[in-house]
Amino acid sequence: MLLLAHISDLHLDGTDRATERATRVMRYLTGLPTPVDALLVTGDIADNGDLSEYDEAAALLAAPFPVLACPGNHDIRPAYRKGLLGEPADGGPINRVHHVGGTAILMCDSSIPGRHDGLLDNETLHWISTTLGEHHDAPALLAFHHPPIALHHPLPDSLQLGEPQELHDLLSRHSNVVGVLVGHAHTAAASTFAGLPLLVAPAVTWTLRMPWEGEDAADRSQPPGVAFHVLDDERRLTTHYRVVL
Numbered sequence: 561m562l563l564l565a566h567i568s569d570l571h572l573d574g575t576d577r578a579t580e581r582a583t584r585v586m587r588y589l590t591g592l593p594t595p596v597d598a599l600l601v602t603g604d605i606a607d608n609g610d611l612s613e614y615d616e617a618a619a620l621l622a623a624p625f626p627v628l629a630c631p632g633n634h635d636i637r638p639a640y641r642k643g644l645l646g647e648p649a650d651g652g653p654i655n656r657v658h659h660v661g662g663t664a665i666l667m668c669d670s671s672i673p674g675r676h677d678g679l680l681d682n683e684t685l686h687w688i689s690t691t692l693g694e695h696h697d698a699p700a701l702l703a704f705h706h707p708p709i710a711l712h713h714p715l716p717d718s719l720q721l722g723e724p725q726e727l728h729d730l731l732s733r734h735s736n737v738v739g740v741l742v743g744h745a746h747t748a749a750a751s752t753f754a755g756l757p758l759l760v761a762p763a764v765t766w767t768l769r770m771p772w773e774g775e776d777a778a779d780r781s782q783p784p785g786v787a788f789h790v791l792d793d794e795r796r797l798t799t800h801y802r803v804v805l
């Protein structure tokens with residue numbers, strides 16, 4: 561059994577509010593009686609993409625379990641590489657595979673520099689396909705920032721993952737993928753994509769107010785949220801959502 565925590569959209573911007581919320585979530589996760597096997601962070605870690613925001617993120621996200629991250633549309637690749645990964649600033653999409661408890665977790669870069677909508681570009685799609693092929697015997701999870709489907713709110717739906725059919729076709733060729741994990745929408749949501757569970761992490765910053773809940777999209781009164789994904793020996797993925805008061 562694999563136990564993963566999943567957070568998203570910290571939007572660290574140097575304000576006390578952002579720092580306090582991220583600190584609260586990390587304190588909750590590191591204080592659990594049973595530690596998670598890993599923590600996934602699906603993008604919008606920084607709000608402006610400044611190096612100082614990644615320096616703060618690196619300190620905040622230090623934990624006794626592996627922390628696996630990918631960029632979102634608010635992240636800036638060179639500063640992300642330098643501040644969060646301690647790597648040279650130059651390079652293309654930031655794609656990483658991690659092996660946790662026999663599961664391959666692919667953290668993929670769906671950001672497009674200078675834009676807020678998303679895309680898994682050809683380099684990333686090729687990397688996903690090759691990596692899944694190399695681990696075809698192991699269960700695999702795919703995580704990135706932009707949902708590949710509409711979530712029934714005009715804000716995220718205008719900024720979702722472009723060309724989702726490419727990903728759909730890729731997933732139909734790799735039967736070891738057990739789920740797709742995303743962020744960006746700032747709402748704890750569950751749906752399906754390519755016949756797989758599609759699970760959206762709640763945000764650490766504000767929560768999306770759905771059209772039937774009111775007009776202003778950003779509800780800053782809601783507490784930060786966390787998803788827990790359990791992958792069992794039958795390769796079934798079960799998700800529990802929590803808020804962190």
Ligand SMILES: [Fe+2]
Pocket residue numbers: 569571604632634744745746
């Ligand atoms: Fe966000």
Ligand SMILES: [Fe+2]
Pocket residue numbers: 604632633634705743744745
């Ligand atoms: Fe985003």
